[in-house]
Amino acid sequence: MGQRRPHRTTTRGLALLATGAMLLTGAACTSQKAASSGGDSGGKIKIGLVTKTDSNPYFVELRESAKAEADKSGAELIALAGKFDGDNDGQVAALENLVQQGVKAILVTPSNSTGILGAIKQARDKGILVIALDTRTDPESAVDATLATDNTEAGRLEGQYVKAALGDRPPAVIMLDGTPGGTVDQQRHDGFLQGIGLAEGAPQILGAEPTNGDQNKAQQAMENLLQRNSSVNAVYNINEPAARGGQAALQARGLTDGVVVGAIDGGCQGVRDVQAGKYAVTVMQFPKKMAEQGVQAGVEFARTGKKLSGFVNTGAVVITDKPVPGVDSKDTAWGLQNCWG
Structure with missing residues (x-):
């Protein structure tokens, strides 16, 4: 909130985002890990997702859509969330958790558009692609790209x-x-x-x-x-x-x-x-669109090094x-x- 936030009376777009299964440990956050055959990631590309909560239907849909796209792309989605909308500390802990797990890209719906900037910078400094979904960071340049509603x-x-x-x-x-x-x-x-x-x-x-x-x-x-x-x-x-x-x-x-x-x-x-x-x-x-495009961008970055950039209005x-x-x-x-x- 999901922000994840317009002006003319025109119609546009379509979108959504994503899932995980398997509880992970994480002090200040809820976490889920996508199960993979054989009980491990099998060398799959790891994509992280951090939503504001894991209970709001909007973010549930976003998570499930991301999970489906990751499965389709042969990647592994690790989905974490804050305990409640506004849980910045939980989201910071989730980003740190994902960095430790070796993800190639992180998709995040920030509860606090400034409070999470330090954790995002640490992830990007380690070469991880970070894309904001639904909610812009402040400044927007703190992430590589944003996929969101205006x-x-x-x-x-x-x-x-x-x-x-x-x-x-x-x-x-x-x-x-x-x-x-x-x-x-x-x-x-x-x-x-x-x-x-x-x-x-x-x-x-x-x-x-x-x-x-x-x-x-x-x-x-x-x-x-x-x-x-x-x-x-x-x-x-x-x-x-x-x-x-x-x-x-x-x-x-x-x-x-x-x-x-x-x-x-x-x-x-x-x-x-x-x-x-x-x-x-x-x-x-259209959170499905956000989720799918975010996962696709993360997988492409992991495979080719090409980065999505700028704001994409879904x-x-x-x-x-x-x-x-x-x-x-x-x-x-x-x-x-x-x-x-």
């Missing part, structure tokens, strides 16, 4: 949709944010405000609270915010788990009618939520069954065919 654009698309869906009604917005200090979280937040046409701190924003992208925390945050002001008609969500939590709190208070709820992710469950009317829109990302698509003027979108039937594909 998260400012994703937020802007969510905001543009919500604004158009409100019609003539002035916005009264609650914002269920992600993790304080997270690059993706800030980019999506800022993009949403740009899309809906509000400045930070505008009186139309009834309140904002961090949720770490967690459904239970989002539900509690929404409950807290509604106690202060229940005249909400629009909700920004950092991701789909937050949207589900916020929607549960709205429903418990009988406040769902007339409230336009947006989300970002585009997981299959999220698309089904939109189809069921739990929230109006989700902005689809796309964002608005998914809704209630299209609005001025915002390009696909319906949930298309979304279910392409969710995290």
